Amino acid sequence: MAGRLEGKVAFITGAARGQGRAHAVRMASEGADIIAVDIAGKLPNCVPYDPATEEDLAETVRLVEETGRRIFASVVDTRDLDALRKAVDDAVAELGRLDVIVANAGVAAPQPWNEITPESFRDVMDINVTGTWNTVMAGADKIIDGGRGGSIILISSAAGAKMQPFMVHYTASKHAVTGLTRAFAAELGKHSIRVNSVHPGPVNTAMGSGDMVDAVGRAMETNPQLAHVLTPFLPDWVAEPEEIADAVCWLASDESRKVTAAQIRVDQGSTQY
Numbered sequence: 186m187a188g189r190l191e192g193k194v195a196f197i198t199g200a201a202r203g204q205g206r207a208h209a210v211r212m213a214s215e216g217a218d219i220i221a222v223d224i225a226g227k228l229p230n231c232v233p234y235d236p237a238t239e240e241d242l243a244e245t246v247r248l249v250e251e252t253g254r255r256i257f258a259s260v261v262d263t264r265d266l267d268a269l270r271k272a273v274d275d276a277v278a279e280l281g282r283l284d285v286i287v288a289n290a291g292v293a294a295p296q297p298w299n300e301i302t303p304e305s306f307r308d309v310m311d312i313n314v315t316g317t318w319n320t321v322m323a324g325a326d327k328i329i330d331g332g333r334g335g336s337i338i339l340i341s342s343a344a345g346a347k348m349q350p351f352m353v354h355y356t357a358s359k360h361a362v363t364g365l366t367r368a369f370a371a372e373l374g375k376h377s378i379r380v381n382s383v384h385p386g387p388v389n390t391a392m393g394s395g396d397m398v399d400a401v402g403r404a405m406e407t408n409p410q411l412a413h414v415l416t417p418f419l420p421d422w423v424a425e426p427e428e429i430a431d432a433v434c435w436l437a438s439d440e441s442r443k444v445t446a447a448q449i450r451v452d453q454g455s456t457q458y
């Protein structure tokens with residue numbers, strides 16, 4: 186039986202590991218060829234968890250190829266629009282088309298409001314906002330050229346639906362992703378390109394590695410009252426990357442063909458009150 190994305194091509198940022206890898210593998214298993222990029226290296230100083238590696242990106246390549254689909258992977262920083270354009274142009278020249286963009290690359294840094302430096306504020310906004318804008322700008326023309334419409338999915342967060350305490354920069358950046366979603370959805374709609382944001386709650390990825398848990402704990406001590414502001418309705422607090430990929434794959438597929446400018450929360454209900 187044909188997959189739900191048979192014959193399509195998807196461009197995914199932050200694909201070396203975590204949710205980006207899950208999206209790549211899931212979409213490939215549904216029949217899509219993949220264009221994958223990742224910085225696969227050093228993240229800004231304010232980020233307390235371990236960076237992804239080139240080996241991580243190679244593992245994504247292996248897993249996608251295991252599904253029988255093709256993948257073009259490259260080490261690119263989403264802050265570099267020229268490099269992103271080149272990665273997309275080169276891959277589309279081989280794969281022939283582009284249908285789906287998933288702007289997934291992002292960074293988080295737990296810091297109490299008065300410990301956020303101008304540098305860390307700028308770093309988080311550069312990657313999460315400008316990098317997301319760059320990602321759309323690098324690929325949208327290619328979807329338009331195909332004349333078949335398409336789907337653009339911008340990965341926001343519970344922080345972009347409610348807020349995340351001790352992350353003023355991250356919260357601001359993920360709300361900005363919602364603004365990008367609505368604004369692009371309006372103008373790209375005439376090309377039958379849908380643009381939606383996905384808002385995961387906590388997800389079990391390497392974002393929780395390294396010094397992340399300690400850094401969250403230290404920030405929480407400055408205002409313990411905020412510890413439960415993202416309490417879920419469902420019993421489980423944390424999702425697996427594949428559970429976010431379910432929603433992303435649905436948005437990429439024709440099953441969501443009437444859905445655009447929507448905020449899809451995959452957060453166990455944690456942002457509802």
Ligand SMILES: NC(=O)c1ccc[n+]([C@@H]2O[C@H](COP(=O)([O-])OP(=O)(O)OC[C@H]3O[C@@H](n4cnc5c(N)ncnc54)[C@H](O)[C@@H]3O)[C@@H](O)[C@H]2O)c1
Nearest residue numbers: 199203204223224237262263289290291342387388390392
């Ligand atoms: N993990 C969570 O709890 C959670 C919750 C809500 C939203 N999110 C969002 O989901 C997305 C994916 O995060 P994840 O949980 O898979 O974390 P992750 O750190 O495992 O994956 C993010 C990937 O993005 C890459 N990346 C970071 N900056 C980049 C840049 N400038 N250019 C290219 N690649 C870059 C990293 O190298 C990494 O491979 C992010 O946008 C994140 O903000 C995560």
